Amino acid sequence: MTIRIGILGYGNLGKGVEYAVRQNDDMTLAAVFTRRDPASVKIMTEGVPVYSVNDAPAHASEIDVLILCGGSANDLPVQTPEFAKYFNVIDSFDTHAKIPQHFENVDKAAKASGKVGIISIGWDPGLFSLMRMYGNAVLPEGSDYTFWGKGVSQGHSDAIRRVKGVKNGKQYTIPVESALERVRNGENPVLTTREKHTRECFVVPEEGADLAQIEKDIKEMPNYFADYDTTVHFITEEELLRDHSGIPHGGFVIRTGKTGENSSNNHVIEFSLKLDSNPEFTSSVIIAFARAAYRLNKEGACGCKTIFDIPPAYLCRQSGDELRAHML
């Protein structure tokens, strides 16, 4: 049984899904849908058609699970409920505050169509959410900590590039090692924003730009940098391309908690990711959940699900017997 995957939106995430499908021999890429002129989109997999997004519903019978690879700000709030009318869908919606509303919208559409929609899949939200949940379930008397990085923040890199005199730039979010250590030692520290992460910026200035002013504008930028210890490095465009063209990321979810008589025993649960490519890893998580969406729908399930609702075994190619024999 081969699961036929569709990709909607062919950017970094869509390409990542295309790579991930190749690593899973129970899946095949069936089609890519784009808002651009389909003739202008060249994909890596030979023989797979590229269609206009407008024609997607007409191809519903050719796709088992459609992966929505658009952005959370404008694309997914509209696309996920819309395409749940025709397809089992997965998205990586990551605007945490708007998840409840998004869930409602997708749930309504997917229940009406009899399809499964799994939202907010990736690593945060995604695997990190799952770790926060398991940690809380297992150690009810405890504290949660999430650190991000070292990794590229797209939003902060965009913010740098909007500064006057900046030609190009990249920003890394870096967890503060000493704060991590305090958490791991079970000190249960209350950490300010500044104490948890630092921000490191690599900036290509325009010719003749006022470097001191650029540095000041970045470091004092409210919301983005003012609350952090920020370092600014000026480099050439060449150096930026050579040393900073990757999209690494990662982070840490730590739950510390106490048990026993007088809560005298400490426990630390730590989950961490170190990722060379944020979009490729996110795609890999999504593809595992595409398998779950397919299976759940085959069993008759419909409506919106999150990572909290999916029995772990549904992500795996292996049978229950195989999982119990080899992974338990």
Next chain:
Amino acid sequence: MTIRIGILGYGNLGKGVEYAVRQNDDMTLAAVFTRRDPASVKIMTEGVPVYSVNDAPAHASEIDVLILCGGSANDLPVQTPEFAKYFNVIDSFDTHAKIPQHFENVDKAAKASGKVGIISIGWDPGLFSLMRMYGNAVLPEGSDYTFWGKGVSQGHSDAIRRVKGVKNGKQYTIPVESALERVRNGENPVLTTREKHTRECFVVPEEGADLAQIEKDIKEMPNYFADYDTTVHFITEEELLRDHSGIPHGGFVIRTGKTGENSSNNHVIEFSLKLDSNPEFTSSVIIAFARAAYRLNKEGACGCKTIFDIPPAYLCRQSGDELRAHML
């Protein structure tokens, strides 16, 4: 709605369950069952009855989930299928090779009775199994590594105490830091037993014992120590009690994998535990899955389940709405 918990077997694990129930305000301890004379067993929670294990079936209507706290070698293979005839049950069966057979036995009994039996719950098997599974599902091209420790191995401590001239002793399993680093760096090393863990023994000799002989007997003991770099420290009984009476444990599950064009991007998923009390943490995991057993059975589910089969949300007191709003 209060979930009424029963404990069968009142050793370290049973006591841990008793502590864990106190941390979960949707649960209450309803009864303890023992193979000893019930009058001789003094528990911590006032007003809770202690019954003979033989009377357990007569109390089935008073218990929502029975936690089986016996040993994997002799107790659980018999007890879990037996008590699944009357109760929803959870055990921490940890003989990996015999899990498929145990699953079959419990499944048959629980399906006949309409109860839910969740087996092999704890951290390994348990949370570590889950991490191995998620890691494999997300990164199909990769390698798995499990390291244990630093922690007390009960089996190895028992082995030390059987050596001639040894009065008492404790053994710690310690992961080799340099091996961990190689794995984290994505080197995908092939590691021998000796390269992964060292063993450290604290031994109280009998008066006049031949220390050199004891050290030799321990270090050359097949299966237990011969394949490891082992250190033996001789200490007094006083020192053993003062410095080594805890039951700490922990470990690391690491999945490394590659994605993308030419598999050029590396990813590392790491999960680790640092536990002051192995039995209390195991009990805390069990209690979260007791909640899941209760809910699944209320919904009409029956039969044997493992950690792979349980939707994560079933472990939590919070509703789906609350989980999505606060943890996703």
